[in-house]
Amino acid sequence: MKRVLFWDFDGTIIYPNESFLDALDRTVRRFGFEIERGDMRRFLHRACSWYSPEVSYENEIGGCWWRRLFGRFEIFFEGYGIPRVFYPEMEEFFRGLILDFRNYRLYEDAEGVLRECLERGYLNYIVSNNFPELPRVVERLGLGNYFAGYVVSSAVGYEKPRAEIFQRALRAAGDPEICYMIGDNPIADIRGGHEVGMKTVLVHTAGGSGADWNCARLAEIPAILV
Known part of the structure; x- marks a missing residue:
């Protein structure tokens, strides 16, 4: 699975x-x-x-x-x-x-959480409204080995929360049986993810967004994964 x-x-x-x-x-x-x-x-x-x-x-x-x-x-x-x-x-x-x-600063727990999720059998993908060369920046930040792929708006022509960018991400990931969208934006990430059937996790943001889970820190994420 x-x-x-x-x-x-x-x-x-x-x-x-x-x-x-x-x-x-x-x-x-x-x-x-x-x-x-x-x-x-x-x-x-x-x-x-x-x-x-x-x-x-x-x-x-x-x-x-x-x-x-x-x-x-x-x-x-x-x-x-x-x-x-x-x-x-x-x-x-x-x-x-x-x-x-x-010019970008990682959350202190980001790398450890990405590593732990990989060790638990999850593949990580980035889905971002951003500039086309974002994968290069992620790699220079030392995170390249943690991601299986990237779906970036300026490389596909659609911005979150459009369903098209999430559908592109699902296809890129091989239509996984279990998937979560993790983000800080209640509309772009949470509403957009929900509309294509993803479970959603709101991070670093107050609740009330309709997300399935709210996590104040990335380090809380592994505990909610099935």
Whole structure:
């Protein structure tokens, strides 16, 4: 009997962060410009695909996903009077920050829990709304050996909580008989997982989400597994 755990990444395995906001802020300042952080946050909520899960983009994945995002960046930069000559270097610098594993911090119990779940006969998969190179970052964080596969929104064209991304994950894992979705977001992870028949575990977040289990720490997860 195949048993699989599907894990969210940001806010679940790593501490929650505003990596795109921080990278955009650092990029703008690095090139000598000033934009209010609140303006950048509002822009990213319009520009990043995970804030509009109702929109699918199967034909704009991988490198096309980055090109679409940077096209929006350029309109944003132009609105603040930043000369176009800077755009290629700014985009390269921003992308470098996003792909730098040192900008992400693992929960202290993450590696031990992933190892214990493997030892108990579960396969681990990541299901994440994120940038296409996320697997590379996970590997640089030292977790590559714990995951059997990755399903990342920008590589498939659907964002959680869309059923399509979860269905893709189930197929990638060989349609397991027992599976759990583990995440910190009550909508993207818990509601999305429930809608395709997964058991769900909400972590690092207060209860009341409709999850099957609520765990304050990742270390509590092995005890609830069948």
